[in-house]
Amino acid sequence: MLAEFDLIRRYLMSPQEAQAANGVALGNGDDATLLMPRAGQQLVVSVDTSVVDVHFPHDAPGFAIGHRALAVALSDLAAMGAASRWCLMALTLDQRAFVDKKVAEQWVSDYARGFHTLCQQHATTLVGGDVTSGALTISVTVMGEVPTGIAMTRSGAQVGDVIAVTGTLGGGAGGLALWQKGERDITHPLLQRYLLPEPRLAAGVALRSIATAAMDISDGLLADLAHLRAASHVGATLEPEALPLAEGLEQLLGQSDARKAALSGGDDYELLVTLAPEDVACAQARLADLGITLTVIGRCNEALGVTGVSSADYAGWQHFSGDTP
Template structure:
């Protein structure tokens, strides 16, 4: 099976979204926007042996790839439209590809995106996903705008589960259904993202660890700002404290990557349009940029999760 047959067999589907004027199979795809909307676009990679285990199950590979990519659109408040997939496969194992493609298309339907292009090459397993969405002009929620007087909110299930699952993969912990789900089936917070347009002063998705992603918001703050977090407000993934103790559980929640919650700053007193958790507040700049229960964070926590380690 050559590249053309592979693409035809597994990856060509008729587009469902009427905004996709021309889908997969030409030199490029064509997508139209509602008038007064603009295009939001991002690209993300999932590399086997780095972001996922070398021997990666096909359905998990598909779900992490789409979850991670679409989470970037959620963090902008964008409605997803389409994706392009650049896929590198070591060998043509029809079983693996078939499972991967089925799961990929199933999730595309669920998230309301069409696969409109891409390519395949032979090599170590990796995938690069381009995601396209749209927002009304001027309404994208960026990382810039957090301000003293805002509250800090989290939208999404809970924290630390994907990090804890790495210990399962390493054989240091027995399997755990919910951690496995957080790791293999991250849920991009698309509806929450859209509902926070015009509400959040700044927003980011938690992909590199909450502390590190919070530092990105602080880097782009309006005026001087520090953040006071309260540990008792954190939504911890089940059994983290039981298995690791309070300190380690908090460390996993604050520094582990791949949670794909949305972290937003919202002016105090503003009505929150969707279910979320207030985890702290933004104050005028102090010596420490982040305080947890009144104490500065360990330096190492602020380095966040490096996907290359």
């Protein structure tokens, strides 16, 4: 495999012209980068780490791993209503996992293709990072902008607000189940949802002036709703029959398990939002223009906790043991 800095120069650097066009005063190649946020904007920053065989399978295609590592980080910007601008990426690469140097370099090339392609789709410039040797781990720091004072947060939900989600749910869990069954057709809709999630950045921008609270769905709808409820000091009543299920999920898992996957499966990277009832039609119209659905699945109320679903469905993904929210 190429040496560290040769690998970075060949695969993991954005073109200088792309950096200059996106407010990068000093990019890759120095000890740090210099960035120029636009006037009247607040800087939104988030970091996400993906670990082999925890967040993605070791035998997933390199381009899918690159795409996914960036997508899950960008999803946090979407939840704030931010437009993405820059990212940093730290790649820990396990050379022992490859049969020879050519295979290793091809994997890096594929990984970089997935990462850079998604960068281009969302006007995001890779401005620096690090490459080390060890168990395959990717940490991505994303930076975006939102007009001052209008970022969406988890703490604005009000009693009487409706609860809604973009897109469909359960696809991440369904895709993982398919992969574990041996399915390797990357064009399968459920595998697309699991390995190639699409961050809802455009939806976040469209909703940021009317949503009262928002967050992305990464650990499962109920687990993430618990965070939003805690921040906003509200309870929730859900309508399980209203959950928008991912294509092919019921056929794969059956109705009961499909609904459970939608409630607690995780890895969906859709947006969970609350809105005043009178704003729902406007929000749905804005997202329809983007080809994205917005489905009302419940309502905020005064009584803390969640009604309408079984407590057995509450468990979401957690890295460490402890009390479930």
